[in-house]
Amino acid sequence: MEDKDFDQLLQKAVAQRCSMPLTDNLSARVIDKINYHKRKSRLQLFSCAAAIAALIVATIMIFDSRKNHETHPDFYVEATNITNERITNSSTTSLNLRNDINNYYIKPQQ
Amino acid sequence: MEQDFIIGLRANLPKVQSAFVNKYGPRVHAFILGMVGNQNEAEELTVDVFVRAFQHIYSYDSNKATIDTWLLRIAHNIAISHLRHPRLSISRLDNDNYDERTQIETDGSPMIEFLQQAISDLPPDDRAIIHLHYYDGAKLAEIAHILGNTEGAVTVKLHRIRLKLKKLIESKYGRQGF
Numbered sequence: 001m002e003d004k005d006f007d008q009l010l011q012k013a014v015a016q017r018c019s020m021p022l023t024d025n026l027s028a029r030v031i032d033k034i035n036y037h038k039r040k041s042r043l044q045l046f047s048c049a050a051a052i053a054a055l056i057v058a059t060i061m062i063f064d065s066r067k068n069h070e071t072h073p074d075f076y077v078e079a080t081n082i083t084n085e086r087i088t089n090s091s092t093t094s095l096n097l098r099n100d101i102n103n104y105y106i107k108p109q110q
Numbered sequence: 111m112e113q114d115f116i117i118g119l120r121a122n123l124p125k126v127q128s129a130f131v132n133k134y135g136p137r138v139h140a141f142i143l144g145m146v147g148n149q150n151e152a153e154e155l156t157v158d159v160f161v162r163a164f165q166h167i168y169s170y171d172s173n174k175a176t177i178d179t180w181l182l183r184i185a186h187n188i189a190i191s192h193l194r195h196p197r198l199s200i201s202r203l204d205n206d207n208y209d210e211r212t213q214i215e216t217d218g219s220p221m222i223e224f225l226q227q228a229i230s231d232l233p234p235d236d237r238a239i240i241h242l243h244y245y246d247g248a249k250l251a252e253i254a255h256i257l258g259n260t261e262g263a264v265t266v267k268l269h270r271i272r273l274k275l276k277k278l279i280e281s282k283y284g285r286q287g288f
Contacts, residue, residue, distance in 0.1 A: 006276050007244075013225040014244040018140040020149045022156070026139075027131035030160040031124055037161065 112177050119167045138185050144241035145189040159185045182256045193234050228278050236271050
């Protein structure tokens with residue numbers, strides 16, 4: 001087979017492979033899809049902004065509640081009671097410890 | 111003309127977008143059809159090509175390539191990506207015994223049918239080269255740019271593909287052929 005004949009045959013085969021007509025509404029489909037992508041990205045942007053806003057509000061609320069708790073008069077009363085209780089407990093513990101040391105280590109030597 | 115299209119597309123004008131699709135759509139569609147071999151899928155992918163082109167119109171540089179070459183390069187990337195990871199399309203859902211070759215119309219000549227089948231069995235890049243050279247009439251430099259290859263590599267590849275197809279047809283129909 002001559003190269004020229006083969007090229008013609010190949011050309012014909014390739015042409016038949018791609019000879020299907022394109023539908024008329026292609027440009028409408030493209031524009032629809034672009035609009036769909038625009039709507040989708042706008043929605044994503046909106047939901048992202050909403051999520052950030054919710055996070056900011058939640059953070060502000062947490063800080064605010066902490067601040068209120070610390071400035072509340074009961075907070076200091078409660079804190080003082082707890083501190084006093086701890087001091088008492090630690091004093092008792094150290095006294096007991098000293099007694100124990102006296103009893104077991106110091107006393108026998110006397 | 112090309113510059114007017116670019117300005118219009120960058121301004122996001124629907125009329126220009128529509129005219130652009132009407133002008134370049136058939137060439138892009140034929141190229142994708144040559145690569146994927148299925149009409150419905152080729153149309154879906156053609157739509158994707160234009161959507162991507164409009165989204166990235168700002169990155170188009172007229173000094174590097176013509177608008178046709180740029181579009182065909184996008185089409186090539188989309189077709190390759192589709193062939194590597196085919197998505198479930200409506201055409202496949204409609205037809206249980208899906209076969210891409212059933213979609214291609216032939217003139218009934220067994221030699222042409224055989225050759226078309228041989229082209230379908232080629233790797234996607236080889237099919238693209240055959241299509242661009244024999245159907246599109248693209249120059250080797252343009253084919254090289256579309257495929258992201260060198261002109262020399264495309265020349266060698268084209269020669270090898272021709273030889274392979276010629277050997278196939280000669281082994282089937284003899285040296286006299288037709």
